Amino acid sequence: MEDTTAKKTTNSFTKKKSFKLIEGKFEPAEAADVLFSILHDKIRFHNVQRLSIKERFNGDTSYSEGRLKDLKKSKKKIAKLIVEARDNGYNVEINSIIEMILTK
Numbered sequence: 001m002e003d004t005t006a007k008k009t010t011n012s013f014t015k016k017k018s019f020k021l022i023e024g025k026f027e028p029a030e031a032a033d034v035l036f037s038i039l040h041d042k043i044r045f046h047n048v049q050r051l052s053i054k055e056r057f058n059g060d061t062s063y064s065e066g067r068l069k070d071l072k073k074s075k076k077k078i079a080k081l082i083v084e085a086r087d088n089g090y091n092v093e094i095n096s097i098i099e100m101i102l103t104k
Contacts, residue, residue, distance in 0.1 A: 013104040022096040028085040031092035039075050043068060
């Protein structure tokens with residue numbers, strides 16, 4: 001799925017595209033692999049950002065710290081659902097769309 005919209009006004013520009021990143025039914029172990037790999041990368045990204053901001057600029061890391069907290073909460077909730085799916089013989093359906101918006 002790729003959806004594109006663009007809008008121009010006198011001094012501004014907006015372009016939006018959507019991409020279907022994940023779509024399908026998965027066994028619980030497969031769903032865990034897919035979701036935890038994404039979460040792991042996001043957590044690593046924010047850890048690196050936080051360290052970089054602290055070391056290079058001695059700046060405000062509250063955004064990355066907040067995102068880390070949210071991502072870790074999500075990871076626990078996802079783990080709980082994966083265990084529930086596994087224990088009850090369920091499959092896990094995952095649908096993920098990424099929206100990118102370019103603005104000027």
